[in-house]
Amino acid sequence: MIAVLNREDIEEGTSKGIEAAGTFLFAVKKDDQIFLYRNRCPHLGTPLEWQEDRFLDADGALIQCSTHGALFQIEDGYCLQGPCKGKSLQAIPFIEDNGVIMVDESKIAPPPVQ
Numbered sequence: 312m313i314a315v316l317n318r319e320d321i322e323e324g325t326s327k328g329i330e331a332a333g334t335f336l337f338a339v340k341k342d343d344q345i346f347l348y349r350n351r352c353p354h355l356g357t358p359l360e361w362q363e364d365r366f367l368d369a370d371g372a373l374i375q376c377s378t379h380g381a382l383f384q385i386e387d388g389y390c391l392q393g394p395c396k397g398k399s400l401q402a403i404p405f406i407e408d409n410g411v412i413m414v415d416e417s418k419i420a421p422p423p424v425q
């Protein structure tokens with residue numbers, strides 16, 4: 312397991328980009344819960360953020376892809392609106408120990424290049 316984020320490093324209602332083991336992830340903190348996803352839009356596979364650490368829409372209610380504006384639920388990554396409607400972001404399983412978020416490296420490895 313590798314540590315990817317300290318719970319205190321992300322403010323309530325915000326998001327944060329993370330690089331871990333050569334893979335790009337991002338976290339959102341909402342209602343004091345942490346949600347972790349691969350930073351890859353299910354539409355074209357691009358990174359999602361507008362600017363560094365900016366993955367949410369204007370009112371912080373949904374995750375928004377900066378390329379074509381797809382909107383995803385924070386809680387489960389499900390796409391509500393946009394070209395990938397009905398698909399989901401890839402949630403990354405993690406454990407939390409004393410406020411440190413840790414993931415299994417083998418679960419976040421980028422898919423092999425064909």
Ligand code: FES
Pocket residue numbers: 352353354355356357376377378379380381393394395
């Ligand atoms: S690449 Fe994300 S909506 Fe098109």
